[in-house]
Amino acid sequence: MNKKPIATELRLAIVLVPLMAVLTILSPRFLTLDNLTNVVWSVCFIGILSSGAIYPRITGGIDLSLGSTAALSGIVVDLFMNRMGIPWIPSIFLTVVIGSLVGLFNGFIVAKIKIPAFVVTMAAKTYLYGIALVVSQGAMLAILEPKPFILISTGRFLGLPNPIYIMVALVITSQFVLRRTAFGRQVMAVGSNEVAARLSGVDPDRVRLISYTISGGTSAVGGVILASLTQQVFAAAASGIELDVMTALVIGGTSAVGGRGSVVGALIGAIMVAFIINGLNLLNVPNLYQPIAIGTVIILALLLNEGYLVPKRRTLSRA
Amino acid sequence: MATNDIGADLLLECRSITKSYSGHVVLDAVDFSVRRGEVHALVGENGAGKSTLIKIITGATGRDSGQMVYDGTVVPMEHLRRDAEALGIAVIYQELSLIPGMTVAQNIFLGKEPLRPLTRLIDVRKLNDQARDLIERYQFPLKPGDLIDDISIAQRQLVEILKALSGKASLMIMDEPTSSLTKTEVEMLFKIIALLKSEGISVLYISHRMEEVYSLSDRVTVLRDGKLVKVLDKEEISPEEIIRLMIGHKLEEKAVQHELSPKGGNVVLEVRGLTSVGKFEDLSFDLHEGEVLGIGGLVGSGRTELVRALYGADPFDAGTIRYLGKEWVPSVRKSIEGGIGFIPEERRLQGILATQSITRNIGIPNLDRIAPRGIVSVKEEDRRAARGIELLNVKPPRPEQLVGNLSGGNQQKVVLAKWLVRDLKLIFIDEPTVGIDIGAKEEIYEHIRALSARGVSVLLVSSDLPELTRLSDRVIVLRQGRFFHEFRECVLTGEKILRAASGIREGDDE
Numbered sequence: 106m107n108k109k110p111i112a113t114e115l116r117l118a119i120v121l122v123p124l125m126a127v128l129t130i131l132s133p134r135f136l137t138l139d140n141l142t143n144v145v146w147s148v149c150f151i152g153i154l155s156s157g158a159i160y161p162r163i164t165g166g167i168d169l170s171l172g173s174t175a176a177l178s179g180i181v182v183d184l185f186m187n188r189m190g191i192p193w194i195p196s197i198f199l200t201v202v203i204g205s206l207v208g209l210f211n212g213f214i215v216a217k218i219k220i221p222a223f224v225v226t227m228a229a230k231t232y233l234y235g236i237a238l239v240v241s242q243g244a245m246l247a248i249l250e251p252k253p254f255i256l257i258s259t260g261r262f263l264g265l266p267n268p269i270y271i272m273v274a275l276v277i278t279s280q281f282v283l284r285r286t287a288f289g290r291q292v293m294a295v296g297s298n299e300v301a302a303r304l305s306g307v308d309p310d311r312v313r314l315i316s317y318t319i320s321g322g323t324s325a326v327g328g329v330i331l332a333s334l335t336q337q338v339f340a341a342a343a344s345g346i347e348l349d350v351m352t353a354l355v356i357g358g359t360s361a362v363g364g365r366g367s368v369v370g371a372l373i374g375a376i377m378v379a380f381i382i383n384g385l386n387l388l389n390v391p392n393l394y395q396p397i398a399i400g401t402v403i404i405l406a407l408l409l410n411e412g413y414l415v416p417k418r419r420t421l422s423r424a
Numbered sequence: 425m426a427t428n429d430i431g432a433d434l435l436l437e438c439r440s441i442t443k444s445y446s447g448h449v450v451l452d453a454v455d456f457s458v459r460r461g462e463v464h465a466l467v468g469e470n471g472a473g474k475s476t477l478i479k480i481i482t483g484a485t486g487r488d489s490g491q492m493v494y495d496g497t498v499v500p501m502e503h504l505r506r507d508a509e510a511l512g513i514a515v516i517y518q519e520l521s522l523i524p525g526m527t528v529a530q531n532i533f534l535g536k537e538p539l540r541p542l543t544r545l546i547d548v549r550k551l552n553d554q555a556r557d558l559i560e561r562y563q564f565p566l567k568p569g570d571l572i573d574d575i576s577i578a579q580r581q582l583v584e585i586l587k588a589l590s591g592k593a594s595l596m597i598m599d600e601p602t603s604s605l606t607k608t609e610v611e612m613l614f615k616i617i618a619l620l621k622s623e624g625i626s627v628l629y630i631s632h633r634m635e636e637v638y639s640l641s642d643r644v645t646v647l648r649d650g651k652l653v654k655v656l657d658k659e660e661i662s663p664e665e666i667i668r669l670m671i672g673h674k675l676e677e678k679a680v681q682h683e684l685s686p687k688g689g690n691v692v693l694e695v696r697g698l699t700s701v702g703k704f705e706d707l708s709f710d711l712h713e714g715e716v717l718g719i720g721g722l723v724g725s726g727r728t729e730l731v732r733a734l735y736g737a738d739p740f741d742a743g744t745i746r747y748l749g750k751e752w753v754p755s756v757r758k759s760i761e762g763g764i765g766f767i768p769e770e771r772r773l774q775g776i777l778a779t780q781s782i783t784r785n786i787g788i789p790n791l792d793r794i795a796p797r798g799i800v801s802v803k804e805e806d807r808r809a810a811r812g813i814e815l816l817n818v819k820p821p822r823p824e825q826l827v828g829n830l831s832g833g834n835q836q837k838v839v840l841a842k843w844l845v846r847d848l849k850l851i852f853i854d855e856p857t858v859g860i861d862i863g864a865k866e867e868i869y870e871h872i873r874a875l876s877a878r879g880v881s882v883l884l885v886s887s888d889l890p891e892l893t894r895l896s897d898r899v900i901v902l903r904q905g906r907f908f909h910e911f912r913e914c915v916l917t918g919e920k921i922l923r924a925a926s927g928i929r930e931g932d933d934e
Contacts, residue, residue, distance in 0.1 A: 285802070287795035294788050297777035304737060304768055304775075305789040305842065306760040364779040 113358030116409065117373040124380060132387040142265060144383050148375040149268040150175075150327055150343075154350045155357075155371040156272075156279035157208075157323025160316035162354055163283075163296045164309075165363030166215055166222030168320040170207070171327075171350055172343040173233035178204050178328030179338035180241045183248050193254040201325045207233065208321020209314065216313035230347070237340035245339040248332060258334035268330055272372075275323065279368040292316060296363030352378060352399070356406040378402065434493075435460045435595055435626050436481065436513075441490035443476055450476045452650045453490070458595060461624045463617060465637040468647035469670055470887050474630055477647070478597060481628075482515050483508035495594060514588030515597045521587075522572045522580055529555035529568035532587045558586050562619065578609035585616065589625075596620060597628045602636060603724045614640060632722045634663035634926040648672050663926055671889070671919040689713035691749075692850055692881040695734070698743035703729035704905040707743070711850070716872065716882040718896030720889075720921040726905035727885045728769050731852040734883070735759050735766045748849070760789055765843030765851035769885075771832070771858075775839040778828030782818065782838055783809035785827050789842050812841030817867060833864025840871060851875065854885045869895060889918030901925055 128135040154171050161168045178200050185196035211229050215222045248255070260267045283289040294302035295309045303309055332338045356374030359366030381398050436458040443451040451473045458464045468474050479485040481492075483505040492499035494511050522531050529552045530537075538550040555568035564582045572580060581601060588596055598617075602610045617627050617640060631637055637644060644661050646653040646669040653669045693711040698704070704726035711717050719727045733740040736754030745752045747762065759766070768774035777785050786809045787794055794805040809823045816837040818830070827838050836856065843851060853872065857865045872895055876882055886892045892899060899911040901924040909924040923930070 285800050287791040287798050287800060290784065290787060290791060290795070290800060293780060293784065294777055297779045298773075300774045301768075301777055302788065304735075304756060304766055306757050306791070307788065308757070360779070364777070 113367050113370045113410065114373060117357065117370055117377070120409070121373060121377055121380075124377065124384075128380060128384040128387070132384065134387055135384065140383070140387075142269075144379045145269055145376065146266050147383075148353075148372070148379045149266075149272045150331055150346065151349050151353055151375045152272040152372050153268075153275055153327040153330060154324055154346065155353050155375065156275040156368050157320040158347075158350050159279065159283070159354055159359055159366050159368050159371060160292055160319050161212075161215075161222060161226075161313075162351075162359050163292050163363055163366045164313055164316050165296045165299075166313065166316070167226060167351070168208070168211065168317060168324075169223065169226040169347050170211060170229035170233055171320065171324045172346040173230045173237065174204050174207050174321055174324035175328030175331060175346065176338070176340055176342040176344070177207075177233050177237040177240070178325040179332035179342055180237050180246070180340070182329050182332060183246055183338050184240060186254065187248065187250060193251050197254075197329050200329055201322055204325020204328070205318050205322040208318040208324070211321065212314040212317030215317060216310040222317075234340055234344075241338065241340055243340070245337055247337050249336065254333055255336060256333075258330050268334065271326075271330060275326070276368050276372050279323075283366070283368060288312070288315065293364060296360070296365070298364075349375070349378075352403055355403060355410075358410045374406065377406075433459055435495055437491075437493045438477075438481070439491045441477065441480060441492070442488045443473075443480060443485070444488060450650050451480070451487075454647065454650070454652045456645055456652065458626050458628055459643070460594075461621055461626055462642040463621055463627045463629060463640050465629045465631065465641040465644045466647070467631070467637060467644060467666055467670060469889065471649075472647040472670070473650040474647055475599075478515070478599065478628075478630065481508070482513055482597065509591060512592060512594035513597070514591060514593035514595065515599070516581060516584045516588065516601060517599070522583060524571070524573045526572060527568065528559075528566050528570050528572070528575070528583050528586075531572060531583055532558065532590050534587070536591070554590075555586075558590060562586070562589075562616065564616075576609075578605050578612070581605075581613070582616070585620075593625065595626045595628060597630075599630045600632070600723070601629070602631065602633065610636075634666060634928075637661070637666065638663055646670055663928060664923070667919060667922050667926065667928075671917075671922065689715070692747070693734070693883075694746040696744045696746075698730070698733065698740055698745065700729060700733055700738070700740040702905075703733075704902065707902075707907055709900055709907075709910075711881050711883060713881055714876050714879045716876050716884055716895050716897045718892045718899040719883065719885045719902060720892055720899050721902035721908075721925050723887065725902040725925065727902055728854055729905075730902070731766070731854055731883060731885055735764065735852050737766070761792065763847055763849035765789075765846065765848050767836075767839055767843070767851070767853045767856055769854040769858075771836055771839060776827045776835050779826060781824045782813060782827055782830075783823040785838050786812045786842050786845060790846060793846070808845045812838070812845045815844055816841045816871065831861070831864075833860035836860055836868065837864065840868065844871065844875075848875070848880045850881045850883070852883045852885075855887065856884070857886075857888060857891060865891075889921055892921060893918055903927055 125136070134140055154175065158168050158171055181203060182196050182200040185191040185199055186193050191199070207229070211226055214220055214225045258268050262270060283292065291302065291307045291312050294305070294307050295312045299309045328343065331343060353371045353375035354366065356377060357367055357370030357372070359371065378399055381402060382395055385395055385398060434457050438454065438456040440453045440455065441451055442449070442453055454473070454477065456477060466474050466477065476485070480487045483503045486501065486503065492503070494513070497511065523534070532555050533551055537546045538554065539545065540547045552568040559566050559568065564586065566579060566582060572583065585596070601613060605613065620627055629637070629640060638661055641661060642658050644656040644666060646656070646666060648670060653672065656665065689712045691710045692713050696708045698707045707730060709717070719730065721727050729738065732738045734745065734754060736756045736759045745754065772778070777788065783805060787805045790808055794801055794808060806823065812818070813821045813823060818834050818837045818841065827835055830838065856868055856872070872882060872884070884892065884895055893916045899916060899921060900907065901909045901921060903925060908927070911920065920930070
C-alpha cells in the first residue's frame with residue numbers, strides 16, 4: 106500500500122503480455138512479424154487521432170467530431186490537390202490548418218460560451234459531415250494522384266508501413282507534451298480542479314482552446330493519412346471512429362472525469378482491442394462475436410483502472 | 425433561572441447529549457430544549473458544537489449517549505433523517521435540497537404528490553392547486569409553476585419553508601438563513617418567522633449576527649467548546665452578554681490576548697477606496713513589510729471578497745491599489761509573477777488538485793520556474809516538491825502521493841508549500857486552519873510567523889478569533905462590506921473583535 110503506484114502503461118502491458126501468450130498458443134500464425142505489423146498498422150488511424158483527442162478528454166471534455174473532421178479533411182486535401190492544383194505538401198499543410206481551426210471553433214464554444222463539450226462536438230460532428238457531403242457532392246471520390254501523396258501511406262520504410270512511423274512520432278510527441286511541458290501540466294490541472302488551477306495561475310479557457318485545436322489538427326492529419334491509404338474520400342469515411350478512439354483512451358487509463366491520462370496507454374489500449382479482433386479472426390470465430398468481446402474488454406479495463414481486479418492495490422487510483 | 429419545568433410545554437428536550445469524533449469530544453453532556461411556539465437561537469463560536477447538535481436533532485448523525493424526547497415521544501438512539509421528518513422536524517437549507525429543473529409546486533410536494541385514484545399518476549392540477557393554496561395562505565411572492573432555476577435565493581428559501589409546512593413540521597431549523605439575503609429579504613424572513621410562531625411552530629435559529637438573535641429570539645442557548653454555557657430568557661438577552669458568554673474566560677489557556685505592534689517599514693500594499701458593488705465598499709488601508717494584518721468580521725462581511733479582488737481572482741469596480749509603490753491592477757498571473765501568494769478559503773474546492781500528486785500540486789504555480797521555456801525540468805520540479813514537503817513536514821513525505829488521499833491538515837500544508845517554495849513578498853491567507861487538527865494548525869502558525877519574520881507581508885482572514893489575535897500585528901474589522909474598526913497598539917482579545925464584528929462600538933480602546 107505504501108509502494109509507488111504502478112504506471113497505467115505498465116499495468117496495461119501486464120495484461121497485454123499474457124493476452125499475446127494465449128493467442129500465440131492458440132494460433133501459430135499470431136506471433137509472426139507480418140501478423141504483428143498488420144495489427145499495429147490497423148490501429149495507426151486510431152493512434153493518430155488519440156494523440157490529439159486525449160487533450161480535451163483530460164480537461165474533462167470530449168471531442169466527438171473527430172471522425173467528421175477526418176473525413177472532411179480527406180475531401181479537402183483532394184480538393185486542394187486535384188481540383189485546385191495546389192502541390193501536395195502545401196495542400197496537406199492547409200488541410201491541417203483547417204482541421205485545427207475547426208477544433209479552435211469547438212474549443213471557443215466550450216471554453217468561452219461554456220456549453221458542455223459533449224453537445225458542442227456532437228453538433229460539430231453533424232455539421233462537419235454535412236459540409237463534407239456538400240463539398241464532395243455526396244460522392245465517393247477516388248484519389249489516384251499525385252503519386253507521392255499515395256506513397257505517404259502505402260510506402261514502406263525499413264520494411265514497415267510509413268503510417269506506423271507517423272503514428273509513433275505523434276504518440277511520442279503528444280506523450281512528451283503531456284508529461285514534460287508546462288502546457289501538459291496545465292491540462293492535467295484543469296481536468297483535476299479548474300478553480301484551484303485558476304487560482305494557481307492557469308488560464309483554463311486558454312488551455313481548453315488549445316486542447317480542442319490540437320484535437321482538430323490531429324484529426325486532420327488522420328484524415329489525410331486515411332485518404333492516402335484508401336485512395337478514396339467520402340463524407341462517411343471515418344464514421345464512428347470517435348467511439349474507437351474513446352475506447353482506446355478509456356482502456357488506456359484516461360479518466361472519464363478528467364485529470365489523468367496517457368497517450369501511450371491509449372495506444373496500448375487500441376492495440377489490445379486489435380489483438381483481440383485479430384485473435385478471433387485467426388481462430389475463425391465469426392465476426393458476429395467481436396462486439397461482445399470488445400465490450401467486455403472495456404469493462405474489464407475500467408475496473409482495472411479504477412483499482413479493482415488488482416489485489417491489495419485498491420488505493421492507487423482514486424481520491 | 426427557575427422557569428416553568430412543565431414537560432408538556434417543551435416540544436424538544438435533549439438531556440446530556442454527548443458526541444465525539446475519533447476521540448475528540450465535540451458535545452459534552454449538553455442539555456437543550458425548545459418550547460412550543462418559541463423562537464430559539466443557538467449561538468456559539470465556530471467549533472462550539474452547534475452544527476453537531478443540529479445534526480443529532482435532525483438525525484443526520486447519531487449521538488453517543490443522552491436522551492431525546494420530541495413532542496412526548498422518546499427518540500431512540502437509532503434516529504435517522506427520515507425519522508426526524510416523520511416527527512415534524514424540518515431543516516431549511518440554503519438551496520441544497522431543491523431540484524433546480526423542477527417547479528415550485530413539484531418541489532414542495534416532492535415524494536408526496538397527490539395521485540389520481542385510478543391510474544396512480546400524479547394529479548398535476550391538484551398539485552398546483554395545493555401549492556397555490558399554501559402560497560396564498562402565507563402570501564409568499566411565488567408562483568406554483570416557476571422553475572427553481574429562475575427564482576432568487578430568498579424565494580428558494582421560501583419554497584423550502586413551504587416544503588416543510590406541507591409536511592406538517594412543528595419545528596423548523598434555520599441554519600444561518602440570512603447570510604445570502606438582502607436587507608429587504610431579511611425583513612421578509614423575519615415576518616415569516618413571526619407568522620410561523622403565531623401558528624404555534626417552533627423555530628430554531630442559528631446565526632452569527634447578534635442583532636438578529638437579539639431582535640428575534642424568545643430564548644438563546646449559548647454553547648462553548650462543546651458544553652452548555654447558559655440558556656438566556658428574553659429579558660436577559662443582549663448582544664454584549666451573548667458575546668461574553670460565547671468567548672468565556674479562557675484567555676490564559678488559549679493565549680488570546682496579544683500585544684499589537686504595528687510594524688514600521690515600507691508600505692508593500694496600499695489600498696484606497698476599493699469598492700466592489702454588493703460585496704465591499706470604500707476600503708482603504710496599508711500593509712507594511714513583514715506585517716501580519718488580520719481582517720476580522722462575520723461571514724458575509726466582505727473579507728473573502730476583498731482578498732480575492734486584491735489577488736486578481738475577481739474584478740472590482742472602483743478604487744486604486746499600489747503594490748511596491750507602483751500602480752497595480754491585479755490579475756492572478758501578474759500576482760504570482762510579482763511574488764504574491766494566495767491560500768483560498770475552501771481547500772478542497774479551491775486549493776488542491778485532488779487527483780494529482782504532491783509534486784504536481786506544488787509545481788503548478790511554479791511553472792514559471794520549473795518550465796521557463798515551456799519544457800518542464802523534472803529535476804527542478806522534484807527539487808521544489810522535496811523542499812516543500814520537508815519545509816512543511818507533509819505526511820506521508822512521498823512526492824508521488826495523490827493529494828486527495830492526504831489528511832486535511834496535510835492538504836493545507838501542500839497548499840501552503842506551493843507558495844513557500846517561491847520568493848514571496850506578500851501572501852493572502854483566507855481561513856488557513858478550518859477543519860484541520862491542532863498539530864497541523866500550530867505548524868501552520870509557525871510558518872505564518874516565519875514568513876513575517878522574513879519580511880513577507882501577510883493579509884490574514886480568519887473566523888477563528890484566537891488565531892486572528894495570536895497571529896496579527898494589527899486587525900481591521902469589516903462589517904457589512906465596510907470598514908468598521910481598526911485595532912492597533914492595544915491588548916487585543918477575541919471578544920473585542922467579535923464585539924466590533926457585531927457592530928458594537930467601543931467607548932475607547934484603553
